[in-house]
Amino acid sequence: MGPTLFEIARTLAFGRVAGTVKAAASFDALPVPHAADEQGRPLLLARTGSGVDRDLAGLARRQVPVVLTVDDHPPLPGSPSLGRVRVTGLPVRLDPVAGRAAAHAFARANPVADLLDVGVSAALYRVEVQQVRVRHQHTWHVLDNAGYAAGEPDPLHEDEQHLLADLAGHHAAEIGAYLRTRLAAAGTPVKRAVPMRLDRYGFTVATGAGVWHRVDFPAPVGDAGELSTLLHGVLFHGDL
The missing domain is CATH 2.30.110.10 (Electron Transport, Fmn-binding Protein; Chain A)
Structure with missing residues (x-):
């Protein structure tokens, strides 16, 4: 959204x-x-x-x-x-x-x-x-x-660049798998999914050739701490 x-x-x-x-x-x-x-x-x-x-x-x-x-x-x-x-x-x-x-x-x-x-x-x-x-x-x-x-x-705007860089530098495989799984469940199977923007509602995702998709969170997050809690299972336990 x-x-x-x-x-x-x-x-x-x-x-x-x-x-x-x-x-x-x-x-x-x-x-x-x-x-x-x-x-x-x-x-x-x-x-x-x-x-x-x-x-x-x-x-x-x-x-x-x-x-x-x-x-x-x-x-x-x-x-x-x-x-x-x-x-x-x-x-x-x-x-x-x-x-x-x-x-x-x-x-x-x-x-x-x-x-x-x-x-x-x-x-x-x-x-x-x-x-x-x-x-x-x-x-x-x-x-x-x-x-x-x-x-x-947006409460994540100040930290958006840092958060995206951290995901790309330390959790690229995990977040990519999560985004591909979410997109496939929504009827859009893709081979590549890279988070390029982040806001309280979710990710804007690049899937190649200038194509953008949204992957929204189950509910809006209030700050970076809530985002960390939301993504903890995805990044550290492989919960897709």
């Missing part, structure tokens, strides 16, 4: 992947770290009095929208891309108290050192979302804002 478009958008906007921020009518990107709060609203971090702070303050004062754009970075050479997200909205400079509270949400995804100075010599801006667009499989989709806010970032 794989992640929904809402979940893809929330995963990319979360802050683990670097993005660009610019005024909606401008081509000039602002060099500003970003993350997102629990509702997916982008958070932008700037040193107080810096050029970025002045630019964002001016945009907030004039109510000029900004656009956060984040492109997926596939975890392995040849892995399919999740695509791109664009979140458009009005920037609001948070007061020191609200800024320090938002800094905790920021740190979950992007724990940069300047967060320690929020409310003193650094400021946080929150982007009040107006529109969310996702480019997935070469098609742009405009998302419902409420659905986007209710979505959740």
Whole structure:
């Protein structure tokens, strides 16, 4: 089944992947770290009095929208891309108290050192979302804002590259056999099955010649620990 478009958008906007921020009518990107709060609203971090702070303050004062754009970075050479997200909205400079509270949400995804100075010599801006667009499989989709806010970032995304590399380096035979068995049971017998993406719902599998298949878990996993428990029998006892 794989992640929904809402979940893809929330995963990319979360802050683990670097993005660009610019005024909606401008081509000039602002060099500003970003993350997102629990509702997916982008958070932008700037040193107080810096050029970025002045630019964002001016945009907030004039109510000029900004656009956060984040492109997926596939975890392995040849892995399919999740695509791109664009979140458009009005920037609001948070007061020191609200800024320090938002800094905790920021740190979950992007724990940069300047967060320690929020409310003193650094400021946080929150982007009040107006529109969310996702480019997935070469098609742009405009998302419902409420659905986007209710979505959740994928809990395995931060560790995806490491987990896939570990499977390829230490358990290639076992995971390959497991995936071939699962695909055969679903009516798709293949000679080769290589996991190329991993999310809370399962694997995206390469079977050759640019062909992708999904192998889903019995239930979504909540973190890497649950994934390890789920796959333990497959990797260490040959349970297919």
